[in-house]
Amino acid sequence: MTESPSVITKRADFLAANRGLRVARPGFVLLAQPNDGKGKRYGITVTKKIGNAVVRNRMKRRFRELLRAQLPVRGLPDHDHVLIGRDGGIERAFARLAEELDDALARAAAGKGDPRRRRPARGNRR
Incomplete structure (x- = not known):
């Protein structure tokens, strides 16, 4: 069995991932960035634009479960x-999100x- 991925906790690592590869899907955007041998790691971001705390936490739980299932097998090594x-x-x-994540990782x-x-x-920002 493969090692489970660790969680990104530092803001600098999230910002670094933003400079990496970006794959957009209807339910989410996947960012992937090499991390200099720190293994497979994941982070989840859901902004307040999405909904209230209940909605955001539900979305994070769903994403967490998707990542735990697919990253050990399909995730990029050292990313x-x-x-x-x-x-x-x-x-x-949930099944559609899983398919989209599989496609995004591929x-x-x-x-x-x-x-x-x-x-x-x-000057043109809202």
């Missing part, structure tokens, strides 16, 4: 994996990330 919850993620069926392993979003100019 940090961060899941960012999206608005449609809480309504999606794309990340192949090095096929989505293009980065461009941030608007400073």
Whole structure:
């Protein structure tokens, strides 16, 4: 059996993952970044835009279970994996989220990330 992944706790590691490969899916965005031999690690982010605390915690529990099941087998070795919850993620069926995560991990392993979003100019932000 493979070793279970550890949890990312430091903000700097989350920020570093943001510079890595990005794979967007309807329920979440997966970020993958090499971590210099620290093993497979994961982090979960769900912002207040998604809903109240009950909704956010439910989404985090679902993501945690998905990652525990799939990262030991499908995760990239010596990478940090961060899941960012999206608005449609809480309504999606668990099986569909599992398929999307499987697909996202396969794309990340192949090095096929989505293009980065461009941030608007400073004066045009809302």
